[in-house]
Amino acid sequence: MSDDRVVIVGASVSGLTVAETAREEGHTGEIVLVGDETRIPYDRPPLSKQLLSGEWEAERLTLRDQAALDGLGLDLRLGTRARSADAEARTVTLDDGSVLDYGTLVIATGVVPNRLPDGHGLRGVHVLHDIEDALRLREALRSAQRLVVVGAGFLGAEVAAVARKLGLTVTLVDPLPQPLVGALGETVGAMLADVHREHGVDVRCGVAVRALVGDGGAVCGVALDDGTQVPADTVLVAVGSRPAVQWLEGSGVPLGRRGADGCDGVLCDGRGMALPGVYAVGDVAAWWDARAGRRHRVEHRLTAAEQARIVGRGLVRPTAQVEPPVPFFWSDQYDLKLQVFGLPAPSHDFHLLSGSLAERRFVAAYAADGVVQAVVGCNMARQLRSWRPAVASATPVGEVLRTAVSA
Known part of the structure; x- marks a missing residue:
């Protein structure tokens, strides 16, 4: 076994960033980067925005060109899936039958989309997880009507x-x-419902899907549990995801379950360590958050990159100081740019700090247990950034409100 060989399973932004950071910090040993897609690593947020709309082509999403990847000196194994792992033996078995010994394993396998139980196999039914999904959906939308x-x-x-x-x-x-509403609460959710309706979307919230309806093997409608049926020639199923950890069952790597501990994925400490020599980053990883006093998974691109830099640095400098990442994510919808620091929840108290929801230009704080948990901005990026320290330091909400009034 090579004690300094790093095996990274998952070749998206988090896996690649671990490799890049380790090299920048001076790691000279072997790094194996395993990815189940055949494309070189690419960025995912544009899949549902610029790529889907046709504004960008697929090549623009590439994170690093081949020359940059070659410069990292990686053993790059694309189109290859990890089949199993053994934490005690320190091995990973791939679907081509090869077995990789490792000194350090980094798990960056992300998530897999959930599917509906009835009708998901019909033609015209899509999920949107990877670049091939996005290209198929883009092509479908060119001829679709509903x-x-x-x-x-x-x-x-x-x-x-x-x-x-x-x-x-x-x-x-x-x-x-x-x-x-599950991410931003009812106040912002109601505003967004109004925005979509103003742009002509038939928003049907508070009603569940009973089944996807087919005709001749193709989807023709969506049956709802209120007894109505919505006609459709194309359906996108976007009902969440689950961590891609099936290959880790029985490996000895600690895995969480939704339920009592409220957290699934690979269970890690605040530096991304699941076991000595085993780390996890990105959507699959449930890191300990000292500010919140619990673990959680954060399915957002910038958090994945921050976690990856912490782990990549720690592979070379294990005692380096770690500042817990403050989650940041954004969403573009029509002319709205929503940006968020922290992790808001529907149960949090909502406090408007500046601007107006009616004008779709505001900054708001989400508070629980008397402290700020998150701040959300809509079309006020500069003003929002000034409130990031309030999230990082868990500032008392009263202090934040006083500051907002005096600003």
């Missing part, structure tokens, strides 16, 4: 906005009372 989006989270709402700009008839369905 799109139903099942799931009104960030992904579903962004695709609905793109499809309306392309001129499709769009219905947005979700069992929750407002779009993005």
